[in-house]
Amino acid sequence: MKNKKLQGNVRDAAFSILWAVENKQAYSNLLLHQTIQSYGIADKNKGLLTEITYGTLQHQMTLDYYLEPYLKGKIEPWVKILLRMSLYQIVYLDRIPAHAAVHEAVEIAKRRGHGGVASVVNGVLRSIQRSGVRSFNTISDPYEKVAIETSHPVWMIKRWAEQFGLEKTREMALENNKTPSQTVRVNTVQTTPEEVIDMLESEGLDAVQSKLVPECLIVTNGQPAKTTTFEKGFITIQDESSMLPAYALQVGPNMEVLDMCAAPGGKTTHIAEKMENKGNLFAMDLHKHKIKLIEENAARLGHTVIETEVGDGKKSVERFGTGKFDRILVDAPCSGLGVIKRKPDIKYTKKEEDFARLQEIQLELLNQAAQLLKPDGIMVYSTCTVDSIENRGTAEQFLKDHPEMEKIQVSLPETLGLKNTGFVQVFPQDFGSDGFFIAAFRKKATA
Numbered sequence: 001m002k003n004k005k006l007q008g009n010v011r012d013a014a015f016s017i018l019w020a021v022e023n024k025q026a027y028s029n030l031l032l033h034q035t036i037q038s039y040g041i042a043d044k045n046k047g048l049l050t051e052i053t054y055g056t057l058q059h060q061m062t063l064d065y066y067l068e069p070y071l072k073g074k075i076e077p078w079v080k081i082l083l084r085m086s087l088y089q090i091v092y093l094d095r096i097p098a099h100a101a102v103h104e105a106v107e108i109a110k111r112r113g114h115g116g117v118a119s120v121v122n123g124v125l126r127s128i129q130r131s132g133v134r135s136f137n138t139i140s141d142p143y144e145k146v147a148i149e150t151s152h153p154v155w156m157i158k159r160w161a162e163q164f165g166l167e168k169t170r171e172m173a174l175e176n177n178k179t180p181s182q183t184v185r186v187n188t189v190q191t192t193p194e195e196v197i198d199m200l201e202s203e204g205l206d207a208v209q210s211k212l213v214p215e216c217l218i219v220t221n222g223q224p225a226k227t228t229t230f231e232k233g234f235i236t237i238q239d240e241s242s243m244l245p246a247y248a249l250q251v252g253p254n255m256e257v258l259d260m261c262a263a264p265g266g267k268t269t270h271i272a273e274k275m276e277n278k279g280n281l282f283a284m285d286l287h288k289h290k291i292k293l294i295e296e297n298a299a300r301l302g303h304t305v306i307e308t309e310v311g312d313g314k315k316s317v318e319r320f321g322t323g324k325f326d327r328i329l330v331d332a333p334c335s336g337l338g339v340i341k342r343k344p345d346i347k348y349t350k351k352e353e354d355f356a357r358l359q360e361i362q363l364e365l366l367n368q369a370a371q372l373l374k375p376d377g378i379m380v381y382s383t384c385t386v387d388s389i390e391n392r393g394t395a396e397q398f399l400k401d402h403p404e405m406e407k408i409q410v411s412l413p414e415t416l417g418l419k420n421t422g423f424v425q426v427f428p429q430d431f432g433s434d435g436f437f438i439a440a441f442r443k444k445a446t447a
């Protein structure tokens, strides 16, 4: 393939991202920002670029299923990517006329390859356009059918089906292919939701208060990260589910608090707000470059209560000693299966063998947290995944290993209306937010 980039061209930019995701294991969300800059994509076209890139990734296996009958013989990998993204536009984007998608595909094929490739691309796309896409009804295996229909690997569908049932799995997988909503958290130390709605409106954005978490606003139009309201520290960009751990922690002013896996600081800054910026809040993370992000966020929001610390949570007793904290959040590294809607490439890069290793790390971090906690102190374990082994499995194993700890009800905003059975698993389809897990523990006063 010739590496002929066409400045300002949305489809060429989308193609280059999809190529890098498939061949260089690049992350689509990071690459999208870089590509917008390097291609000089106009503001009015950024939405379309995002839609084509994420949409193609989200529906990749379905698109391959549609393409398969037309791809006789060997086809170069880059041509397949071009076909996928063009077919995505034809099948899923009503506002793009099919002839425009085919025309753009042919132009890219000519520029990056040659006339022969362009005529194959033209032929395949026009044939599918004429005959329509094939049905899923011929797939007899029920797991494979859901996997192809929703574009998730078969092992993932089987694993979820065993844990939650096939119907719930299908609902979740379909939800994962929707566009995520944009939510922001109001910095309640500085302002109120009503004031922020007015500020955002005066900058041309539309926002409404969420019915679930009181300090959460849903932005229905515009880019909140580009506003003065954001720059001045009145809001944080955060998914609504990620706002729940600070509630579960039952944290208040003048406490000694540790956020053990803190970067980039979304939850640290929320905890600081619940502490009314009074007390001591240590924000630890293993990676130095990520610590900088916490510091930038804290400075922007005006949170002076936060002290950052590069360190390994697995060695935090060495650092802090035992019985030091009133509250500890362990927002642990996890498989991230709850955020597929935002990072569709996770579906294809995760491997089932990653899971056992993750539970080991999670248990090591929780084991340290238990020792760091004061008697009667509360710790919260959270993940952004939907997997019973890492979630309930890790939480139950932790309780077995630590008789000095007891499970407590997860404290949540009442507006959420979640039936609280001790551990809370939010599914992506419950509220349209990320999939998330929360468990809360208290150290027995006699411990």
Ligand SMILES: C[S@@+](CC[C@H](N)C(=O)[O-])C[C@H]1O[C@@H](n2cnc3c(N)ncnc32)[C@H](O)[C@@H]1O
Residues within 6 Å of the ligand: 242, 260, 261, 262, 263, 264, 265, 266, 267, 268, 284, 285, 286, 287, 290, 311, 312, 313, 314, 331, 332, 333, 334
């Ligand atoms: C789920 S993310 C945390 C997100 C963060 N709490 C927020 O809300 O913005 C998990 C974090 O754990 C960090 N991490 C991984 N292993 C760690 C360890 N052994 N000790 C401390 N932090 C670790 C990663 O660098 C990553 O930033």
